[in-house]
Amino acid sequence: MYPTPIAKTSPAWQISYQALLPVALVLWLLPLIGVAIFSLKPAADFAQGNYWGWPSTFSGIQNYTLVFTGSDMPRYLMNSVLITVPTVIGAVALSCMTGFALGVYHFRGNLLIFFMFVAGNFVPFQILMVPVRDLTLAMGLYDTKTGLVLFHIAFQTGFCTLFMRNFIRALPRPLIEAARVEGVSEIRIFAFIILPLMKPAIAALSVLIFTFIWNDYFWAIVLTQGADSQPVTAGITSFNAQYRAAYHLMSAGSLVAALPPVVMFFAMQRHFIAGLTLGAVK
Numbered sequence: 492m493y494p495t496p497i498a499k500t501s502p503a504w505q506i507s508y509q510a511l512l513p514v515a516l517v518l519w520l521l522p523l524i525g526v527a528i529f530s531l532k533p534a535a536d537f538a539q540g541n542y543w544g545w546p547s548t549f550s551g552i553q554n555y556t557l558v559f560t561g562s563d564m565p566r567y568l569m570n571s572v573l574i575t576v577p578t579v580i581g582a583v584a585l586s587c588m589t590g591f592a593l594g595v596y597h598f599r600g601n602l603l604i605f606f607m608f609v610a611g612n613f614v615p616f617q618i619l620m621v622p623v624r625d626l627t628l629a630m631g632l633y634d635t636k637t638g639l640v641l642f643h644i645a646f647q648t649g650f651c652t653l654f655m656r657n658f659i660r661a662l663p664r665p666l667i668e669a670a671r672v673e674g675v676s677e678i679r680i681f682a683f684i685i686l687p688l689m690k691p692a693i694a695a696l697s698v699l700i701f702t703f704i705w706n707d708y709f710w711a712i713v714l715t716q717g718a719d720s721q722p723v724t725a726g727i728t729s730f731n732a733q734y735r736a737a738y739h740l741m742s743a744g745s746l747v748a749a750l751p752p753v754v755m756f757f758a759m760q761r762h763f764i765a766g767l768t769l770g771a772v773k
Contacts, residue, residue, distance in 0.1 A: 529742035530554055537738050554743040563718040564744055567726030571751075574639050574722050575704045579697050581644040582651050586696070587689060589648070590655025591681050595667060605656060611649035620713055627714055636720050639711070643704050651696055658692040659685065698759050702752045723748040 517524075525543075531551040532541070541547065558564050593605050623642060624633065632638030662685070670680050711725035718726065727744045730737040 526742045526745055529738055530746055532739050534737065534739055550739070551743075554739050555747070558740055558743045558747060562729065562740070562744075563726060564723070564747065566718050567721060567723040568748070570636060570718075570720060570726075571705055571722040571724070571748075574636050574643070575701055577640045578643040578647065578704045579700050581640070582647040582700055583693055583696055585644065585648050586651030586655045587686065587693070588681075589652045590659050591685055593652070594656045594659035595685075605652075608649045608652040611646070612653070616646070616709065623710075624713055634715050634717065634720050636715075639714050639720070639722075642710065642714065643707070647700055647703065651700065654696055655689070655692060658689065662688055694759050698756055701755050705748075705752050 528546065531549050531554070532546040533548055533550040533553075536542075536544075536547055589608070593601055593608075627633040627638045627642070630638070632641065666684055667680060670684055675684075705722075706724060707722070708724040711722050712728075715721045715725065718729070723744075727741055727748060730740045730744060
């Protein structure tokens with residue numbers, strides 16, 4: 492006979508779970524902890540090979556002060572804001588309209604158009620590097636924040652449309668039919684009936700797109716160069732000198748760059764979870 496499996500609600504299971512959870516948490520956060528320790532070390536520790544040991548002297552205040560006063564980090568952060576915020580607004584606004592059109596109206600080619608939006612998500616973005624760069628050069632948008640914003644909006648609208656279309660299709664159809672019977676125009680139906688119901692989805696999608704765009708590194712180095720247009724993810728590499736990398740400053744800058752998405756998530760956490768779980772339980 493086979494031994495009886497331990498029930499997941501048994502005391503032994505609960506004790507094991509509670510004991511292993513902190514271990515899993517530490518393993519998950521280990522890279523972040525390492526970067527945080529790196530940001531507290533002086534440059535001499537790296538020259539002497541003290542990569543993983545305790546800092547010889549705590550230089551955290553000097554490192555973080557130097558990141559903001561001795562580099563273009565404030566400009567890079569502002570560039571990221573000027574790139575991420577318009578992208579989120581543009582992609583979410585377009586996807587709300589396209590999702591409404593594809594989710595509410597029934598017309599020939601509806602499914603084909605929807606598949607065209609979805610198909611863009613399956614194209615490896617690396618193979619688009621050369622065509623997109625040539626296109627931005629031809630349009631005079633290379634090395635500009637505007638070019639990066641327009642590309643991100645175009646590239647993210649496919650995923651956003653998939654998200655919004657499926658969300659809108661799950662909304663109660665009688666609400667729309669009742670409004671049409673009362674003579675309400677389609678624009679007012681969208682503005683005053685659909686959009687208020689989409690607030691959880693808009694919040695969840697905004698958090699996701701904000702995180703994607705803020706943390707983007709690939710397109711930041713492909714389509715921009717220099718402190719005038721590069722976001723913070725690409726700007727951190729400016730701490731790399733020709734013969735030596737300032738790892739302590741790169742670590743401090745990385746933690747500073749990671750704060751806005753974290754703050755955004757915790758600020759929108761309630762709406763984010765509501766948007767992801769809405770419709771999961773009938």
